[in-house]
Amino acid sequence: MTTQTTTETQAPATPKAPKALSYATLGGAVLSFASTFLAWTWTAEFPGNLTVTGYPGGLQLLTLTGALLTAVLVLGGLGIPGLRWATPGGKYASVRFMALATFATTWFTVIAIAVELGGLVNLEPGAWLAAVATALTVAVSFALPREAEPTGTSGWATFAALFKAPAPGRAKELPGWAEILLIAVAFGIGLLAFTYGIGTEGAEDFLGFLLLIGFGVAALAKSGLSRRLTGLTVKHKNVTVTAAFVSAFAFPFTQTSDAYTSVGTNILIFATVALGLNIVVGLAGLLDLGYVAFLGVGAYTAALVSGSPNSPFDIHVPFWAAVLLGALASLIFGVIIGAPTLRLHGDYLAIVTLGFGEIFRIGMQNLDGTSGPDITNGPNGIPNIPDLEMFGFNFGESHTVLGVELGRFSNYYLLMLLVTIVVVLVFRRSDQSRIGRAWVAIREDETAARAMGINAFRLKLLAFALGATLAGLAGTVQAHVTYTVTPAQYKFVESMPPNSAFLLAAVILGGMGTVSGPLIGAALLYLIPAKLQFMADYQLLLFGIALVLLMRFRPEGLVADRRKQLEFKETGQLDTPKGDTGLSKAGV
Structure with a gap:
């Protein structure tokens, strides 16, 4: 009787994702990747020259990158040897966010081509294939089972939980040289992304870049990679600081x-x-x-x-x-x-x-x-x-x-x-x-x-x-x-910037009390107005909205120290204890 009761009260096991859905998502990512080698429009008037067949350019490179990363996350979730490192914390949520990144960038490009050039007639078969492939990839990825449903009954709590990183899985210990190499590779990728963003020629290219980076960072958080990388940077602080400034020193040598x-x-x-x-x-x-x-x-x-x-x-x-x-x-x-x-x-x-x-x-x-x-x-x-x-x-x-x-x-x-x-x-x-x-x-x-x-x-x-x-x-x-x-x-x-309002916003946005937080916040607040000059009349409104959303969903800032994380984290220490606390036995 006791065994039966125990069995009934156990939490149901998390359902495994059907391999068919994973392979379908992989197929959509491959089609999205292939579409970037076809022409998306017939005229070079759109920024980036998307008329070349066999050679991706402009915003096609962003779709190619998003599709490639989506495929890597799917293969990591399937347990392919050599790619399991891609999803140490969560398999399917990271795939959904990366598929969203590719979808958002691609559809933004398709819509921008139609608006800038005067109609859907300006789209070539490659653009239609990219739009359909990325849409199918997103649809199938959302059919994958959810690993952890957001807690709470309100819509705000559900939406906020989507951006929280999963609990870290058990990571295999790496040699010291491998950990240092991973830190160096991470900063190299960061330098490459920053160089690409700062070198974008038009507002369309930069907006597509922001869409891919925004959803891509969320995908990395969901996969557990960002948490694991943070652990490595904390473990090797001096190496991290050295790698950061070596990357920064290399920046002017990458510019034309x-x-x-x-x-x-x-x-x-x-x-x-x-x-x-x-x-x-x-x-x-x-x-x-x-x-x-x-x-x-x-x-x-x-x-x-x-x-x-x-x-x-x-x-x-x-x-x-x-x-x-x-x-x-x-x-x-x-x-x-x-x-x-x-x-x-x-x-x-x-x-x-x-x-x-x-x-x-x-x-x-x-x-x-x-x-x-x-x-x-x-x-x-x-x-x-x-x-x-x-x-x-x-x-x-x-x-x-x-x-x-x-x-x-x-x-x-x-x-x-x-x-x-x-x-x-x-x-x-x-x-x-x-x-x-x-x-x-x-x-x-x-x-x-x-x-x-x-x-x-x-x-x-x-x-x-x-x-x-x-x-x-x-x-x-x-x-x-x-x-x-x-x-x-x-x-x-x-x-x-710089002015007092933007300086204060950079500190709050990046994360108060940290070194990297204000640096990241300042880079974002300067680079976005410099690249999107058509938003100059609305930048204060947009930054105000961004700060309100940040305070609602991540009050500790983009990069938070441990003290801030503990301050804003719901630990549940004040919840009513469940089960027998021992007070009744003590006669209280």
């Missing part, structure tokens, strides 16, 4: 145009400043809405002492001196502003820092010789800032390095990469130090931190000053990259 490298340079400037703000917001928990002003202090300082003919001071100091002066000026401003304002909390502190940012911008605008002393040339700013020259190396001229000709922006990119390394080292050392732990304690509960003997005001002022110093350091390079420094560059909201 200095115009694309200029985007990379500005992304590094934006990301470095966002990482400095991460100390203030992410570690210390201080909401600073005027942080871009410290970037302006460093830029104006460098512009005034770097030999510009429009500077009222006839001074031309070496770059290392300009860097120190810019960082020192930002430090002084940070202490002057922080000393009286950091006694405020929450919204009051945010309002005061927002006011400081506007005061700085208006102050620089009024130092024009009419409203005030003639120092900054007013709204016209300080133009004609000369290019840097260090040890006989002129950053404004082209140079051949390792057989590759590097232009002006490539030179500044490599210089800014060194600055980024310095900022990352400062952030990591601060985060792992006693001061960093004190900042986190103040962020979580300032009252409790004070009760434990932490001098909250002094440490908050230190965080404010350090963040200002790092922003000023980046500002000294920005002044030479842009040639001109004007007050309009440092508004709270500007058409293009």
Whole structure:
């Protein structure tokens, strides 16, 4: 009797996917792959030239990549030797998301061809085959059994559960050299994807790229690969940091145009400043809405002492001196502003820092010789800032390095990469130090931190000053990259970052308190407006919607540290205990 009851109460086993559905999905992926070798349209007017038969181009490459990855995930789910690594956590959910990625990219391309060229008549047989094959692949993939149904009764909970990674399966231990090789390959693939995205010629190519990347990242999360890779990066932190900066160093050597490298340079400037703000917001928990002003202090300082003919001071100091002066000026401003304002909390502190940012911008605008002393040339700013020259190396001229000709922006990119390394080292050392732990304690509960003997005001002022110093350091390079420094560059909201609103959004989007989070967030927030300029009038609305969705489904950010994951994770510790707790036996 007891055995029968136990058998009845057991949870039903997860149904196995019929092999026929898996093979049908594989067949759809193969057809999608083959369709990219056929012409999709008859005219080369559409970006990417999709008229060639036998050679994929433009958006066809994205469909080819999505179909290939779908096939790999299906074969991994079938247990094919050598491909089981592709699905360590979940077999079928990853296939569905990758099939969706291929479908979304392909159908976006088909619709874009019809809209741009004036009708479905402009589609060639290859486009029709791709549309039908990807649609069938998605339909069959959704017929595969679900491995874990989302918990909860609300539609929001069901939708949110689709983006949560499955529990990791038992992974076979790999040799140390193999783990290091996997990290290197992962960063190499990341460099390839970033290079492709930044080099897209039209908005259509970039939108298709975003669709594939968005669903593709979800597929990797569902398969368990991203969780496993995260475990490897945590295990080999120094190797991960080295691989990241080697990949970043290789970026200008992969570019054929200095115009694309200029985007990379500005992304590094934006990301470095966002990482400095991460100390203030992410570690210390201080909401600073005027942080871009410290970037302006460093830029104006460098512009005034770097030999510009429009500077009222006839001074031309070496770059290392300009860097120190810019960082020192930002430090002084940070202490002057922080000393009286950091006694405020929450919204009051945010309002005061927002006011400081506007005061700085208006102050620089009024130092024009009419409203005030003639120092900054007013709204016209300080133009004609000369290019840097260090040890006989002129950053404004082209140079051949390792057989590759590097232009002006490539030179500044490599210089800014060194600055980024310095900022990352400062952030990591601060985060792992006693001061960093004190900042986190103040962020979580300032009252409790004070009760434990932490001098909250002094440490908050230190965080404010350090963040200002790092922003000023980046500002000294920005002044030479842009040639001109004007007050309009440092508004709270500007058409293009960096500005205070976008800096704060980059920290929140990427993940507060992490190193890679603000770097990824800054790259996304700069690259998307730069590539999709037709969305300029709606970018604030779109970013607002993106932040609302992020707070709803992933409040810890795209890259979250363990503390944030535990803070936002539903552990169920407050649920009512099930079964006999032992209280009745104790007579309670």
